[in-house]
Amino acid sequence: MKGFEEKAVKKVIETPSFCSLLYTFSAIRLCFKIFVVICYLQHIFSNAVSQTDCYVSLSLPTASPETVRTKTIKNCKDPVWNETFCFRIQSQVKNILEMKVYDENTVTKDDLLFTVLFDVSKIQLGETVHLIFQLNSKTQEILEVEFASESIPVPPEKLVTNGVLVSREISCLEVLMDNRWTKKVPSEKDFLFSVKGSYEKSQTLSLGSFWQPLKPLTFHYIKYNLSELCMALAEKKPHFCSCTSGEDKKDCYASLTIPLDSLPFSEKVAVAKDETINLHVKSNDWSRNLDVRLEFDLCTEEKSFLQKRKKFVASALKKALHLEHDLQDHEVPVVAVMTTGGGTRALTSLLGNLLGLQKLGLLDAISYITGSSGSTWTLSHLYQSADWSHKDLSRPIGEVRRHMTKCKLSCFYLESLKYYAKELKLRKQEGYQISSVDFWGLLLEKALDDGKNNHKLSDEQEALSQGQNPLPIYMILNIKEDYSLSEFKEWVEFTPYEVGFLKYGAFIRAEDFGSEFFMGRLMKKLPESRICFMKGLWSNVFSYNLLDAWHSSDPTQRRSLRCTQHSTVDIGEEPSPSDRRHELETYLVSPECGIMGIIRRILTERVMVSKFYNFLKGFQLHNEYLQSKNFCIWKDTVLEHFPNQLTETAEFMCLADTAGYIDISYPPLLRPERKVDVVLHLNYSSGSQTLPLEEASKYFQKQGIPFPKIHMSEEEKKNLKECYIFEDTETPEAPTVVFFPLVNDSFRKYKEPGVERSPAEMAQGDVDVSTISSPYCLNSFTYKGEDFDKLIELTSYNIQNNQHLILQALNSAIEQKRQHKK
Numbered sequence: 127m128k129g130f131e132e133k134a135v136k137k138v139i140e141t142p143s144f145c146s147l148l149y150t151f152s153a154i155r156l157c158f159k160i161f162v163v164i165c166y167l168q169h170i171f172s173n174a175v176s177q178t179d180c181y182v183s184l185s186l187p188t189a190s191p192e193t194v195r196t197k198t199i200k201n202c203k204d205p206v207w208n209e210t211f212c213f214r215i216q217s218q219v220k221n222i223l224e225m226k227v228y229d230e231n232t233v234t235k236d237d238l239l240f241t242v243l244f245d246v247s248k249i250q251l252g253e254t255v256h257l258i259f260q261l262n263s264k265t266q267e268i269l270e271v272e273f274a275s276e277s278i279p280v281p282p283e284k285l286v287t288n289g290v291l292v293s294r295e296i297s298c299l300e301v302l303m304d305n306r307w308t309k310k311v312p313s314e315k316d317f318l319f320s321v322k323g324s325y326e327k328s329q330t331l332s333l334g335s336f337w338q339p340l341k342p343l344t345f346h347y348i349k350y351n352l353s354e355l356c357m358a359l360a361e362k363k364p365h366f367c368s369c370t371s372g373e374d375k376k377d378c379y380a381s382l383t384i385p386l387d388s389l390p391f392s393e394k395v396a397v398a399k400d401e402t403i404n405l406h407v408k409s410n411d412w413s414r415n416l417d418v419r420l421e422f423d424l425c426t427e428e429k430s431f432l433q434k435r436k437k438f439v440a441s442a443l444k445k446a447l448h449l450e451h452d453l454q455d456h457e458v459p460v461v462a463v464m465t466t467g468g469g470t471r472a473l474t475s476l477l478g479n480l481l482g483l484q485k486l487g488l489l490d491a492i493s494y495i496t497g498s499s500g501s502t503w504t505l506s507h508l509y510q511s512a513d514w515s516h517k518d519l520s521r522p523i524g525e526v527r528r529h530m531t532k533c534k535l536s537c538f539y540l541e542s543l544k545y546y547a548k549e550l551k552l553r554k555q556e557g558y559q560i561s562s563v564d565f566w567g568l569l570l571e572k573a574l575d576d577g578k579n580n581h582k583l584s585d586e587q588e589a590l591s592q593g594q595n596p597l598p599i600y601m602i603l604n605i606k607e608d609y610s611l612s613e614f615k616e617w618v619e620f621t622p623y624e625v626g627f628l629k630y631g632a633f634i635r636a637e638d639f640g641s642e643f644f645m646g647r648l649m650k651k652l653p654e655s656r657i658c659f660m661k662g663l664w665s666n667v668f669s670y671n672l673l674d675a676w677h678s679s680d681p682t683q684r685r686s687l688r689c690t691q692h693s694t695v696d697i698g699e700e701p702s703p704s705d706r707r708h709e710l711e712t713y714l715v716s717p718e719c720g721i722m723g724i725i726r727r728i729l730t731e732r733v734m735v736s737k738f739y740n741f742l743k744g745f746q747l748h749n750e751y752l753q754s755k756n757f758c759i760w761k762d763t764v765l766e767h768f769p770n771q772l773t774e775t776a777e778f779m780c781l782a783d784t785a786g787y788i789d790i791s792y793p794p795l796l797r798p799e800r801k802v803d804v805v806l807h808l809n810y811s812s813g814s815q816t817l818p819l820e821e822a823s824k825y826f827q828k829q830g831i832p833f834p835k836i837h838m839s840e841e842e843k844k845n846l847k848e849c850y851i852f853e854d855t856e857t858p859e860a861p862t863v864v865f866f867p868l869v870n871d872s873f874r875k876y877k878e879p880g881v882e883r884s885p886a887e888m889a890q891g892d893v894d895v896s897t898i899s900s901p902y903c904l905n906s907f908t909y910k911g912e913d914f915d916k917l918i919e920l921t922s923y924n925i926q927n928n929q930h931l932i933l934q935a936l937n938s939a940i941e942q943k944r945q946h947k948k
Contacts, residue, residue: 177201178239179230182269186246187770188221188746189213190352191323198230214278214352218285219292219746220769221246222710227261227269241715242269242697243768247749248709249275260697261714283350286646288420288631289754291745291774293646295349298412299324299386302342303331304404316360321345321386323353325644325744330360346412346644347386348744355407357382416646417638418741419624422631422756424799427587427623432460434593435493442490443940447933456947459803459939460493462861463596466789466818467499467665468810470530470909471895471902471917473574475810475868476504477526478918481519482925488932489515492596494802496791498784501810502664503574505598506657509586509622515595523918529574530909537572545572553659557652558640559778563669563736567662573907581657584637586622597621600664601791604779606765608730610673611786614763616773617793618781620660627742628793629760630773634741645744652739668734669782708750710767737778745774759829760793785811788825789818795861796831803939806932807865812904815867816843832860847871849928851935858942862935866924868895873920879927893920 180202183195190213199205215221223244229237240261249255254274261267286293301319320328324347331343347353358381382405389409419425424432439461440453463483465476476497483489497505508514508522536542546568554560571579589595600620604627605611617628626633634643642650696711718726747769751757765771773779784790789811795802811818819836826833834852846869854860874891877883883891893916894900901913909917925932 177203178205180205180239181228181230182207183224183226183228184211185224185226186213186215186221187224187775188219189215192352192354214350215246216283216285216292216294216350216746217247218287218749219294220710220749220751222768222770224770225259225269225271238717240267240269243710243713243715243770245710245712246273246275247706248712249273251275251277259712259714280350286416286420287748288422289748290630290751290757291420291632291742292748293416293418293420293745296346296412296414296645296647297349297386297409299345299347299355299389300342300406300408300410301331301345301355302406303340304406318358318360319343319345320356321347321353323347323351325642325649342406346647346649348645349411353386355382355384355386357384357405414647417634417648418643418646418745419626419633420631420646421633422797422799425624425633428597428621431590431593431597432493435597436593438490438593439493442487443936446487446491447937447940453940457940457943459936459943460801461491461804461806461936461939462494462496462795462802463492463806463808464790464792464795465495465497465501465808466791466811467501467783467785468789468812469500469665469904470907471812471868471904472500472810473503473526474530474902474909474914474917475921476501476808477519477523478921479808479866479925480504480508480515481523481918482922484515484519485922485926486929486932489596491936492806494599494795494800495596496599496601496794497664498601498789498791499665499667501791502600503570503661505600506581506583506586506661507574509589509595509598510581512589512591513594514589526574527911527914530914531911532908534573534908537569542572545578557642557650558655559737559739561736562734563662563666564659565662566666566668567659570661570665571658575658579657582637582654583620583622583639583657583660584635584654587636590622599791599794600660601784601794602664602666602781603784603787604773605669605732605782607732607735607780608727609764610671610730611782612673614765615787616763617760618779619794620664625741627773628797629757630742630745631756632742632745638741640738641741642739643741643743663736663738663781665783666736666781667783667785669732669736669780670786671732672729674786708753710752710769713767732780735780736782737780740773740776740779742774743777747772747774759831762825762829788821790822792822792826796826796833798859802861803943804862804864804935807863809865809867811868814843815846815869819863819865832857834860834863848924849931851931853935853938858946862939864932864935866928868921869924870895870920871924872927873923876923876927877919878923879929890916890919893917895920 179198179200181196181198183193185193194211196207196209223246225242225244226238227240229239231237242259252275254272256272259269261269283295299321303317317331318328319331324345326345329343331340384407386409389407436455436458440458444452466472480489495505507526511517514522546565549568550560550564553564586598590597602618603611604616604618606614619626619628622636624633625636625639637654638648640655641648641652695714697714795805807819809815809818816838823833823836834854836852846867848866848869848871850865851862852865853862870893875882877887877890895902901909902917
C-alpha cells in the first residue's frame with residue numbers, strides 16, 4: 127500500500143465534557159516496517175511433517191477498511207519479511223492495530239496462530255520504535271516490528287465527539303457512466319461498483335439504452351480513510367480485494383481500482399475488447415449535521431417535561447404530606463417507580479400498584495416509571511391515553527381483565543395466522559430484519575388488544591406534552607451473539623422522545639429507531655414500528671443461550687467457563703506514564719483449542735435473535751474513551767479494552783430482555799443527569815423476591831454508582847413484609863429505595879388498610895403468589911376473573927397499607943434537598 131506524502135501540525139484543543147467540535151490537524155502517517163518476524167514459530171499439528179508457511183496480516187479498521195498482508199514464507203521456522211505498510215490515522219480516535227500470524231494451508235482454511243493487538247498511540251509523533259512481542263515464552267516465539275510515526279499536511283478534519291464516540295467527516299462519491307458507446311454496443315451490461323467501508327458497500331449499474339441517461343451511483347465513506355473504488359463486470363462474479371506487494375494479482379477480477387484520495391477526476395476506461403465507455407467519478411464533502419445526539423445530558427424535550435412535571439409533583443406532595451407552604455423548585459424531589467419483568471403477572475400487578483398510588487393521591491408525585499418485559503405491556507397500554515393518570519384506572523384495568531380472561535385459542539386460528547404472515551411480509555418490505563420476536567409481538571397484540579393497533583412509541587409524547595403523566599422508560603439489553611450476558615451486555619433505554627445507549631452517550635429520536643445510520647447520519651428512514659413489535663422486543667426472552675440460562679439460575683457462576691474463551695494475555699512492556707494513561711495495553715490473543723471452541727459455540731448459540739440496524743455504525747471510539755466518567759460507570763463487559771469489537775463496529779444491534787442478567791429497570795434512573803431521589807421498587811419476579819434487588823445493589827456498588835447496600839437476614843427473606851426502606855445516609859447521591867416484594871402478608875386478614883375481613887370474606891384474602899401451583903406463574907397467559915381481581919386487590923392494598931413508609935421516604939428526600947441547598 128502506498129504511503130501518503132501530506133503533513134500536518136499536531137494541535138491540542140481543550141473541549142467541554144459534553145458534545146463539542148474538535149478541529150484537529152491529525153492525519154498522521156504511521157509506517158509499520160516488519161523486518162524480522164518469529165523465531166521458531168511452528169504449528170503443533172504440522173510440526174511432524176514440515177515447518178510453518180507463515181504470513182502476517184495487518185488491519186487498522188479506523189484508518190482503512192482493507193486488511194493487508196505480507197508474502198508467505200514457505201517451510202521456514204525463522205521467516206523474515208522486511209516489508210513496509212503505511213496507514214493514515216486520526217489521532218483523536220483509538221487506533222488499535224491487529225497483527226495476525228497465520229500458517230498458510232492450501233487444503234483447508236489457514237490456521238490462525240496468534241493475534242497481537244497494539245495501541246498505535248504508544249508511538250509518539252516523530253519517533254521510530256523497534257518492538258518485540260513475546261508470542262510464546264516456552265518456545266521463545268517472538269514477533270519483531272518496527273514502527274515509525276510522522277505528521278502529514280492535510281486540511282483540518284472537523285470532528286464531533288462526546289469524549290467516547292467520534293464522528294468523522296464524510297465524503298460523497300458520485301459515479302456516472304456514459305452509455306454513449308464509441309464502438310459497436312454489445313448486449314446490455316451490468317457493472318458492479320464497490321467501496322469497502324462505505325455505507326452502500328456495493329452497487330450495480332446497468333447500462334440502459336442510448337436515449338435513456340443513467341443516474342449516478344453514490345457512495346458515502348469516511349473522508350480520510352484509505353478507501354478505493356473497485357469496478358468490474360457483474361457477470362464475472364468478482365470479489366474485490368486490495369492487492370499488496372506480497373499478493374498474487376491473478377485472482378483479482380476488478381477491472382478498475384481507483385484510490386479515492388486522488389479524486390476528483392474523470393477517465394475513460396477500457397472494459398472489454400472493442401468496447402469503450404466514459405466513467406465519471408467525483409468526490410464531494412458531505413457536511414450534513416448529525417442525526418445522532420452525542421451527549422450524556424438529557425435531551426431538550428425531557429428537560430422541558432421535568433420543568434412542567436415539577437408543578438404536579440409539588441402540588442401532590444403538598445397535599446399528601448399536609449405541608450403548610452408550597453415547595454420551592456429546589457425542594458421538589460425526583461420520585462420514580464421501578465418495575466421488573468414477570469409476564470402477565472407483571473402486567474396485572476403493576477396496574478394494581480398504580481391503582482394504590484392513585485388512591486393515595488401519589489401518582490402525580492411520580493416523575494418516571496421504568497419497565498422491562500411484562501411491565502412494558504402495562505405502560506404501553508396506559509400511554510395510549512393522553513391523561514391516563516388523571517382518570518379512574520378502573521377502565522384500563524377492566525380492559526386488561528377482559529383480555530386476560532378470554533380464550534387465547536383464537537391467536538392460532540387460520541385467519542390469525544394469515545394476518546401474522548401479512549404483517550410480517552409488510553414489515554420485511556419496509557426494510558426490517560424479520561425474526562420470531564416479531565411473531566411474538568403479533569401474538570401479544572392478538573392476545574392483549576382488540577385488533578390491529580397502530581399506536582407507536584413516539585405517539586406517547588402527547589401524554590407528556592403538559593407534564594401531566596410520569597415519563598415512561600422502557601429498558602432492554604444490547605447483546606452479542608457469541609457471548610453470554612455476563613460477558614457482554616449494554617443498557618439501552620427507550621423513551622417517547624429518544625432511544626439510546628447509556629454507556630456511549632448516543633441517542634436518536636424514537637421515531638427513527640430501526641432506521642439505517644452511518645457515522646451519525648440518518649441514511650435510510652424506515653417507518654416507525656407499531657407498538658406490538660416494540661412490546662415483543664422489550665419482552666424478548668427468546669435470545670438467551672445456554673450460558674445465559676445457567677447464569678440466571680445460579681448468578682454466582684457468572685464468570686464460569688472462561689476456558690472456552692480465547693486466551694487473552696497482557697504482553698505490555700511497562701505501565702504507561704500518568705500523562706498517557708489513555709494508552710491500552712498490548713494484548714496477545716490465542717484461539718481456543720478445537721474442542722473448547724466447539725463447546726463454546728454450542729453454549730453461546732442464540733437460536734432466535736432480534737436484530738435492528740445499529741445507529742452507532744461508523745462511529746469510532748475516542749482515543750481517551752476509557753477516561754470518560756460516563757463510559758466507565760457502565761463499563762462491565764469483557765470487550766471494553768478491545769474497541770475494534772465494541773458495538774460501533776457492528777451492522778446490527780441484538781436486543782434482549784434484561785431478565786437474563788438482572789430482572790431490573792434501574793439503570794436509566796441512576797444516570798447522574800436524572801438526579802432521582804426516591805425509587806419505589808415494585809418487584810414481580812419469579813423465585814426469590816429479594817434476589818433482583820440484591821443483585822442490583824452488588825452490580826451498582828461494583829460500578830461505583832451510588833446505591834444503598836441491601837442487608838437482609840435469611841429469616842427476613844423467609845418471612846417477607848410488604849415494604850422495606852433502604853438508604854445510604856453516607857452517600858447523599860444514592861437514592862432511597864422503597865422496596866415492595868410481591869407477597870401476601872396482612873392482606874390475608876385485611877381487605878383494606880385497617881379494615882378486617884369477616885369470616886365470609888377470608889377466601890378473598892387467599893392469594894397464592896409464591897408457590898409453584900400459583901395461578902400467576904410466568905407461563906400462564908389466561909387468568910380466571912376471580913384470580914385477576916385478587917391480584918389487583920392485593921397489589922393495590924400493599925401500596926395503600928404502607929402509605930406511612932412512602933411518605934416517610936418522601937419527607938426525608940425533601941428535607942435532604944433543603945439541607946443540600948443550605
